[in-house]
Amino acid sequence: MTDVLDLLGALLLLLGAMLCLGAAVTLVRFPDLLSKLHGITKPQVLGVLAITLGIAVSLRTWYAVCICLLILLMQLFTAPVAGTIVSRSAYRSGLIDREHLVVDELADDLAESGFAQTPDDN
Amino acid sequence: MTTAAHVLMGIAGVLLFVAGLIAVSRIAHGPSQLDRSAAADLAVAVVIAAVGLWTAYSDQSTEINILLLLSMLGFTSAVAVSRMVADRVVSRRNFAQSHRDPESGEAGTGDLS
Numbered sequence: 106m107t108d109v110l111d112l113l114g115a116l117l118l119l120l121g122a123m124l125c126l127g128a129a130v131t132l133v134r135f136p137d138l139l140s141k142l143h144g145i146t147k148p149q150v151l152g153v154l155a156i157t158l159g160i161a162v163s164l165r166t167w168y169a170v171c172i173c174l175l176i177l178l179m180q181l182f183t184a185p186v187a188g189t190i191v192s193r194s195a196y197r198s199g200l201i202d203r204e205h206l207v208v209d210e211l212a213d214d215l216a217e218s219g220f221a222q223t224p225d226d227n
Numbered sequence: 228m229t230t231a232a233h234v235l236m237g238i239a240g241v242l243l244f245v246a247g248l249i250a251v252s253r254i255a256h257g258p259s260q261l262d263r264s265a266a267a268d269l270a271v272a273v274v275i276a277a278v279g280l281w282t283a284y285s286d287q288s289t290e291i292n293i294l295l296l297l298s299m300l301g302f303t304s305a306v307a308v309s310r311m312v313a314d315r316v317v318s319r320r321n322f323a324q325s326h327r328d329p330e331s332g333e334a335g336t337g338d339l340s
Contacts, residue, residue: 111228115236115239122243123239129269132262133253138265148272149272156279160282163282190309191261194261197313
């Protein structure tokens with residue numbers, strides 16, 4: 106039984122490492138910043154879920170399970186903050202590809218409240 | 228721990244090493260400052276995975292506290308860098324408006340990187 110649990114924990118850790126490698130390939134291959142951010146969030150949420158599950162299954166103590174739950178909760182709280190602020194700053198500094206956007210609600214809201222995107226921003 | 232678990236953890240370590248190398252190379256020559264901050268986010272995720280791997284390998288729960296700290300504070304670098312970039316964009320826009328050439332109507336755009 107302990108061997109099976111150790112193997113399961115190692116498989117979950119391998120899954121987290123594969124998600125990290127996938128995000129790294131995303132950083133090299135994808136064209137603009139929003140798609141790179143899309144790739145970055147995979148190891149930040151699903152990867153941390155897999156890693157913490159792997160730790161909890163490998164260590165098998167209540168202390169480790171509680172701390173892993175806390176890690177997952179903190180990561181779920183803080184990862185969207187970073188993603189939102191980085192993408193907002195990318196939008197304002199014109200680093201995103203406007204032709205490929207299907208919906209651009211922020212541009213409508215900005216135009217409605219009086220802010221115009223000047224051509225200097227790109 | 229069985230041999231299969233050891234082998235799987237070794238493969239995971241190699242994958243994390245390659246991911247860390249790619250993240251550091253992106254930090255070194257990313258085209259823009261925000262690409263660098265995204266790469267730094269990935270580096271934090273790689274460090275979380277590596278410390279978790281070491282925790283499961285060594286079977287000691289001491290390092291979990293490092294993971295807790297990283298998951299609480301890992302987002303601050305991205306927030307700080309993007310606030311700095313936003314400040315720079317605003318000041319560049321003010322500079323372009325105050326130094327606009329009246330004949331061509333075109334302002335000198337600095338390199339946003």
